[in-house]
Amino acid sequence: MRINHNIPALNAHRILSRNNNSASETMERLSSGRRINRAKDDAAGMAISEKMKTQIRGLRKASQNTLDGISLIQTAEGAMNEVHSMLQRMRELAVQSANGTTTDDDREAIQSEIDQLTSEVNRIANGTEFNTRNLLRGNEGPNSNTTVHRMSTGEAATIVSPHQIKGDADLSSEDMTITIDGEERVIRLASIDGSSSEEEQKDKMVEVINDAIGDLGNAILTSSGNIEIRSTSVGGNSNIEIEGTKLALHGFGLMSEEDYNDSDLKAQPITARGKAEVDTGYAEGSILFDEIPEAGSTLTIGGTKIEFFDSSVEPYTGSYRPIDISDGDGNPRDLEEIIDIITGMDFAGIDSIERDRISTPVNFEVITPSDNTAGSEVEGVYSFELLSQPVAGETITIGGVEFTFTNDDSGVEIGADLDATIANLETAIGDEGTFTATDIGNPITITETTASGTDITVESTVGTYVDRIVFTATEEGFAGQSIFLEGTPKEFVANLQIGPNQGQGFRLSVGDIRAVQLNISSETPDGNTGVRGASYRQVKGVTDGLSEGMVEHSLNVSDEESATAAITVYNNAIIQVAQLRGELGAIQNRLEYTSANLDNTMENMTAALSRIEDADMALEMSEYTKMNVMMQAGTSMLAQANQQPQMVLQLLQG
Incomplete structure (x- = not known):
């Protein structure tokens, strides 16, 4: 028998403490109704339940x-x-x-x-x-001042006037209508009376078309003086038809001078149809800038959002890809600079980004028809006007003879300006030998060296830049059409967060x-x-x-x-x-x-959370009853174990 260490008492105390702790935990579960009250109760279950709570509250x-x-x-x-x-x-x-x-x-x-x-x-x-x-x-938010055509393997219906519009024509008494996708709109020409300057009237002519077509399409004036009308819709069902008097069509560059002066020729409708969408080729989309974007406006290109800001007002503090509409000295940037910045960016799913360039037909005129009838052999005399400065690779074909514009002397060298390029073209025409340039300048007058007997034609791929960016998809076919392009919506827009996580939204307009x-x-x-x-x-x-x-x-x-x-x-x-x-x-x-x-x-997830987190009250009550009995028994045994050292006194007392 020992008195320094009461091992039975220590053992009884240890077991009693353990039972007491278990009883306390059971009481905690009974009082809270939860199986997991702290991480130690079930570490994995706690981690899962917290994520579920996040989802439930979000739902x-x-x-x-x-x-x-x-x-x-x-x-x-x-x-x-x-x-x-x-x-x-x-x-x-x-x-x-x-x-x-x-x-x-x-x-x-x-x-x-x-x-x-x-x-x-x-x-x-x-x-x-x-x-x-x-x-x-x-x-009512900031406007990016853009017109967007979605990514598509098809094309919008487009009409480009083959001739320059006439800024001095009086069309106020003329009649003209435009039908886009079956919707006819009357173009009001009362303000096109020739009283304004040529530049002002040209702007008015574009404006009256845009006023007429509204959201059905968009008209722009190219730098070469041609007008382009493009439908908003894309695909094979997209179509444009323009009807009007001869003077109206001539004024808008849709009828040649020769046809206009032909009294026997009646005005014919000008039509264009879009290209159907097919699962081949690479989808293209475009963003046309009407003017400089406003600070705070955005563009969405695929998964990337661009935000415009004005550094002359305040620095950029957002989280999108910023573009400064100021040049850093407090002056507004040119639209061309902004377009260059965007075309220099990379976007997921986009293979190429280029500034759009549309072909501008040459102004061609037959001065003297060619004739090789026996005894006459008259050489044809023609003139044509190149309307815009070419870029390398573009061509002009004169009577079947093709001339390619280049940046060096391997072809027709592109000069410092259009006049210099025209001079180089005239030299190339003379060197080739089929024609001679008899009137130097623009328009260029050429004469056949030998009578061909048939009138020639002049065709050109030379274009002019417009303030439009064209995006080409990386993936072929319909897959490329999924890339989202957007400027500033015209309607009220609210993004509803209809899910518990980022990106689970719905756009309401x-x-x-x-x-x-x-x-x-x-x-x-x-x-x-x-x-x-x-x-x-x-x-x-x-x-x-x-x-x-x-x-x-x-x-x-x-x-x-x-x-x-x-x-x-x-x-x-x-x-x-x-x-x-x-x-x-x-x-x-x-x-x-x-x-x-x-x-x-939310109901199903709450049920799942309950199975993980909530306590089974019947089971916990049964456990508590057991622990209560064990605690009472342990207390009794500890008391008896503490009495054992008293027996040593009886031995000492003899």
């Missing part, structure tokens, strides 16, 4: 975000419903005004109601908000339904309604809906002809709003399914 918030998105759509769609009702009423009034039994006084009253309803359309569009964000007045966008009002009295015979009032009678000032001109229904044409304008507006409402309805249906899926996923 819960994503579901709320989705419901907020549905509420936003319902707000916008409800406002559009009222606009639809007003458009129907305005169409009804136009039908009434077009009736021959309606007097001028009646039409004046009708016009007054039209003005008020148009102002109310503006009020709804300008005043409809969701959480202080304006929904129906388009994108709502169209602009202000009266000007629906073509039922205009900021100027000579605005383009897009419908033949329809016009706007000369006097402003429409407000923005939020103030008393008159800012726009309403559709004119003050006479039978104008009222009849206005019916079609209101028809187009009704269809436009119906399309927007249809898109919102489809998105709302999608978001309702999204919300249901999020709730279902």
Whole structure:
């Protein structure tokens, strides 16, 4: 028997302490309801459960975000419903005004109601908000001032005038229409009267086309003075048709001088069709710059976002690829510099990035037809004008003889300017021998050395640069079409976070339904309604809906002809709003399914978390009962073990 170390007591104490700890842990699980209260309870389970909690809380918030998105759509769609009702009423009034039994006084009253309803359309569009964000007045953020054609193996319908447009022509009394993808638009030529300078009138000519076609396409003026019209749509169904009087087509460079002067020749429609999309070749897309991008605007190219900033105002602090629109000295950069910066960048999935160059046909004229009839043998005399400075590799073919422009003397050397290049071309023509240059300059006049008997043609691949960047995909076929190109959207855009993780968003867009966008009002009295015979009032009678000032001109229904044409304008507006409402309805249906899926996923994930983290109360209570009995037994045994040293005293007392 020992008294210095009571081994049975130590053993009983150890077991009692262990049971006490187990009982404490069991009580903790019973009181919290959780199987895992700290990492040591289940390290792996704790790590898994924390990730699950992250997902569950994210799913819960994503579901709320989705419901907020549905509420936003319902707000916008409800406002559009009222606009639809007003458009129907305005169409009804136009039908009434077009009736021959309606007097001028009646039409004046009708016009007054039209003005008020148009102002109310503006009020709804300008005043409809969701959480202080304006929904129906388009994108109010910084504008990149770009027109984007998506990546495609097909092509948009494109018309390039074969001749320069005439900046001094009076086309104010002429007629011209353009039809893009089946939608006919009237081009208003009243302002093209030859009274402005040539440069100003050329800009006006491009402007009236863009006013007419709206979002259906885009017209630009090349540096060589030709006009290019390109549809927004891409593919085999994309088409453009231009019809007009001979003078109008001639003025826009769509008819040659010779054809215009031929009194027997009637004006023919000018047509173009896009190229169908196929799963071969490499997809191409483009971004056309109308002017310098605004600071804060962005471009998206594939998975890369470019943000423009102005270093003369503040340094860049964002996280995208920045481009400074200032040259560092406080002066704005040239658009050409910005294009050069972008073309020098690398983007995933993009094989090549080049500034676009479109071919500009030469101005060709037959001065003296060639004739080798016996006894006559007349050499043909021709002239042609090269409209732009070539680049290396481009060619000009004169009567079957091809001349290639180069950067050295291996071909026609490109000079310091167009005049120098023309001089080198004239020398090359003379050296070749088929023709002689008899009139030095631009246009170039050439004469056959020997009569050929048939008139020649002159064809050229020489082009001119435009402010457009062309992107070519790395992958062939439809795979390359998946690369996303985007400038500044014209409509209101909200990105809904409808998932718990980064990148699980949904982009919601709502169209602009202000009266000007629906073509039922205009900021100027000579605005383009897009419908033949329809016009706007000369006097402003429409407000923005939020103030008393008159800012726009309403559709004119003050006479039978104008009222009849206005019916079609209101028809187009009704269809436009119906399309927007249809898109919102489809998105709302999608978001309702999204919300249901999020709730279902959250429920299932919560159940999985419960199986990992929650305690089985019945099992824990059984364990607690066992530990309670063990603690009582251990306490009793420890007490008895502590009594053993007392027996030594009995031995000592004898």
